[in-house]
Amino acid sequence: MLGWMLRLLLLFLLVRALMLLLGGVVRGIVKASRPQSEPPSRQPLSGGTLVQDPVCGTYVLQDRALSLRTDAGGTAFFCSERCRSTYDAQAARPR
Ligand SMILES: [Zn+2]
Structure with missing residues (x-):
């Protein structure tokens, strides 16, 4: 009899906790994006x-990129x- 009420209460608490967590995350994002006085050029452009x-x-x-080790010991990127299988097929073919 009391089981479903307890579960409902638990669910309610869980949802509340989630909401609080979500609110905190959103506030964190807003906080993080706010200080625009700092120059954003600390990292290289693409990273x-x-x-x-x-x-x-x-x-x-x-x-x-997809990488493939070449016969020469280097790595090729695709x-x-x-493209990788094309390159692989070309490399495997004896000339
Ligand atoms: Zn390609």
């Missing part, structure tokens, strides 16, 4: 290194799985 895809020539961020 990553640009590498060129040898297949299509596109520049991609290194941490987002914008997509398609």
Whole structure:
């Protein structure tokens, strides 16, 4: 009999706690975005290194690029799985 009431109360408390947490997060974001007097140029623009895809020539961020170890011992970077497999097929083919 009292079980569902207890559960309802627990749910209510949980929702309240979530709301409080959410409110705190939102306030934190507002607080963090407010001080605009500081120059935002503390970090490099993209925050990553640009590498060129040898297949299509596109520049991609290194941490987002797909990598492949080359026969020469280096690493090649690609914008997509398609470019990587294209490169792989070309490299595997004897000339
Ligand atoms: Zn590509």
